[in-house]
Amino acid sequence: MADDSDLVMLRDRFELKPASRLPQFDQGDALAYAVEDRSHTGRKLFALICSGTVPCRGLNLPERRTQIPMLWPEAAGIVDWPVSSSGGSTVWGRRPALVYPQPAGERLQKDPSQPLPVLNEQLIARNIIKPAMLVLKELGQLGVAHRAIRPGNIFYALGNSGEVVFGECFAAPPGSDQPVVYETIENGLASRMGRAPGSQADDLYALGVLVLRLHLGNAMQALNDEAVIAAKINFGTFSALAGGEKVSPSMAEMLRGLLSDKVSDRWTLRNLEMWMLGQYFNPILPNLPQRATRPIRLGGGEHLNRPAAAYAMAVNWDEALTNVENGTLDSWLKRGFNDEKVNEPLQLARGLAMSYGPSTGTKHRMVSRLIQFMGPSLPICYKSIRVSGTALGTMLASVIDQPPLRTEFVEMLRARLPQGWLDHQPKLTSELASVRRTLDGVEKIVERPGPGYSVERVLYELDPGMPCRSELIGDYYVTSLKDLLPAIDAALPGAEAGTMPIDRHIAAFTAAKLARPIERELTQIGNPADQSGYRLGILRLLAAVQRQHPNHDLPRLAETLLELMKPVVESFHRLQARSEIRKKLEQCAAHSDFVQMAELLDEEGPFRQSDTHGFEHAQNTYAELEKEAQWLEDGGLTDPARVQASARVSAAISAAFLASGVLAAFTVAMVL
Numbered sequence: 001m002a003d004d005s006d007l008v009m010l011r012d013r014f015e016l017k018p019a020s021r022l023p024q025f026d027q028g029d030a031l032a033y034a035v036e037d038r039s040h041t042g043r044k045l046f047a048l049i050c051s052g053t054v055p056c057r058g059l060n061l062p063e064r065r066t067q068i069p070m071l072w073p074e075a076a077g078i079v080d081w082p083v084s085s086s087g088g089s090t091v092w093g094r095r096p097a098l099v100y101p102q103p104a105g106e107r108l109q110k111d112p113s114q115p116l117p118v119l120n121e122q123l124i125a126r127n128i129i130k131p132a133m134l135v136l137k138e139l140g141q142l143g144v145a146h147r148a149i150r151p152g153n154i155f156y157a158l159g160n161s162g163e164v165v166f167g168e169c170f171a172a173p174p175g176s177d178q179p180v181v182y183e184t185i186e187n188g189l190a191s192r193m194g195r196a197p198g199s200q201a202d203d204l205y206a207l208g209v210l211v212l213r214l215h216l217g218n219a220m221q222a223l224n225d226e227a228v229i230a231a232k233i234n235f236g237t238f239s240a241l242a243g244g245e246k247v248s249p250s251m252a253e254m255l256r257g258l259l260s261d262k263v264s265d266r267w268t269l270r271n272l273e274m275w276m277l278g279q280y281f282n283p284i285l286p287n288l289p290q291r292a293t294r295p296i297r298l299g300g301g302e303h304l305n306r307p308a309a310a311y312a313m314a315v316n317w318d319e320a321l322t323n324v325e326n327g328t329l330d331s332w333l334k335r336g337f338n339d340e341k342v343n344e345p346l347q348l349a350r351g352l353a354m355s356y357g358p359s360t361g362t363k364h365r366m367v368s369r370l371i372q373f374m375g376p377s378l379p380i381c382y383k384s385i386r387v388s389g390t391a392l393g394t395m396l397a398s399v400i401d402q403p404p405l406r407t408e409f410v411e412m413l414r415a416r417l418p419q420g421w422l423d424h425q426p427k428l429t430s431e432l433a434s435v436r437r438t439l440d441g442v443e444k445i446v447e448r449p450g451p452g453y454s455v456e457r458v459l460y461e462l463d464p465g466m467p468c469r470s471e472l473i474g475d476y477y478v479t480s481l482k483d484l485l486p487a488i489d490a491a492l493p494g495a496e497a498g499t500m501p502i503d504r505h506i507a508a509f510t511a512a513k514l515a516r517p518i519e520r521e522l523t524q525i526g527n528p529a530d531q532s533g534y535r536l537g538i539l540r541l542l543a544a545v546q547r548q549h550p551n552h553d554l555p556r557l558a559e560t561l562l563e564l565m566k567p568v569v570e571s572f573h574r575l576q577a578r579s580e581i582r583k584k585l586e587q588c589a590a591h592s593d594f595v596q597m598a599e600l601l602d603e604e605g606p607f608r609q610s611d612t613h614g615f616e617h618a619q620n621t622y623a624e625l626e627k628e629a630q631w632l633e634d635g636g637l638t639d640p641a642r643v644q645a646s647a648r649v650s651a652a653i654s655a656a657f658l659a660s661g662v663l664a665a666f667t668v669a670m671v672l
Contacts (some may be wrong), residue, residue: 030171058170093475105156195385208258238288292336310375393463
């Protein structure tokens, strides 16, 4: 692996040290390493090296306008980095890197098992809420959410008390490392990588949980994640977390506002600012779901409202299948709520479950659609998949290399379950409208099995910032089409002999980002039985990328393509044409000009057309010669009838010549 001599430079200023780990600053899947600032030696810095499988939002941050009490990247970029070792040698790739100053104070909570400090209202307002408001205000103006507000990601500005500094939030997918208690009900149930990017409303909710726990201690610490979510659904977040403990009227007012489970009722930053100035608001009462007259048993417990039952169905899938199949759930929905009209949405859900997807999966789709009907605020649930409709891309990225989960994800898409989830949302925001447009676009793509389509293409359509997951270039963190060809060129020397410069992921990544259609190229690549067309399709696809993003410093890729095109050259018929084209291809390859190479070999190009027409002419000439030879072999010159006919013609011609001669002689004699 890397040693102390392997230094990685970022912006010609920061020295990142792959051999010097700082695990105390790890952020989920992003690992921390020591950094030295060449411009200011002695500064304590650390770098987070982000995952190479999902987008890193820290690379595209807008410029920060003010200083805020939060760790903010001093530099960000994609760097060469040792990604693995093979046979004792280090394998290098590319990774996103974010450089931060080391916090001066201790963590608010070093270990989740340790109790939080208990603070009074004045200390909470001054040391926690005030800096939080500065952070959220600035992030709101920059258009990003924090999504990582939790005690383990908060530091004291100095020492182990006083005002706090909020930790970084850009190295990992939003919300992916949050404890369930700090997530809203809808995000708490979602898988770690299936949580919504969120908004300031999610940050205010997390801040409310933090404040309540700092005020009352580690509320609900003994409960597991499922029990926490169930309690929030049944009693509302504030009541569930407060656990009956007394809270001052002023704190209760603020906490009920921040912890409202209904987003439209949740306090905004403006409400919190006014509360800090002493303004009072009408208390927000919990918006609890309607209770049934009798419970339904699921997952070993009894549930008295639809969202709670929906949640229990999601985490007890097999039992939910049984209850749907035997009619227990239908009966509870009708009789438990004295609602005969519920039959209409049930029939609609059943009809949609039968309409989309194979008949063998109807029951699973029915359970999923019933969860959407009963708990519209819950994420999309299908078998083991639990994902927010706005996090489909990161969820797919986390399961695409796991065949069982990938299959479930594809089944979910084919069943149009995400669209069903959108239909149950109370308000179609611009973000959700964008999700619907994307889903409508991928609906046809996921059904096509060839290269450039299917689940690989869906990955890059769902999230345009997703890095290419190709086995060939997956370690190079390619998120832009302009970086594709250089990455392939760099990866080829380390690839196994015979590795093609395009695979399913590269084809899908290219198809999702190219400005022009490439149906012809994808069709050719999808038919390897036609080796000439298959290889030409690879060249044409790479040429299309080079045409959109010119780059002519690709010697290894050029050499590979030149070798790859040998069978295509051999498919020309004329030896002279092969020699001429081979020479021109070598000249193009010397300049990494794939566009010209593709044009030389194009089926509609002058070289191919000339060769084709010449071959057709030669074929026709040969056919005529063959026909004449066959005629001779069949006795065309010795056939009696033909000989007699030819003799008669010859006799007639001879007689004519003789008569002409006699007439000429007679004429001369008369003249004399």
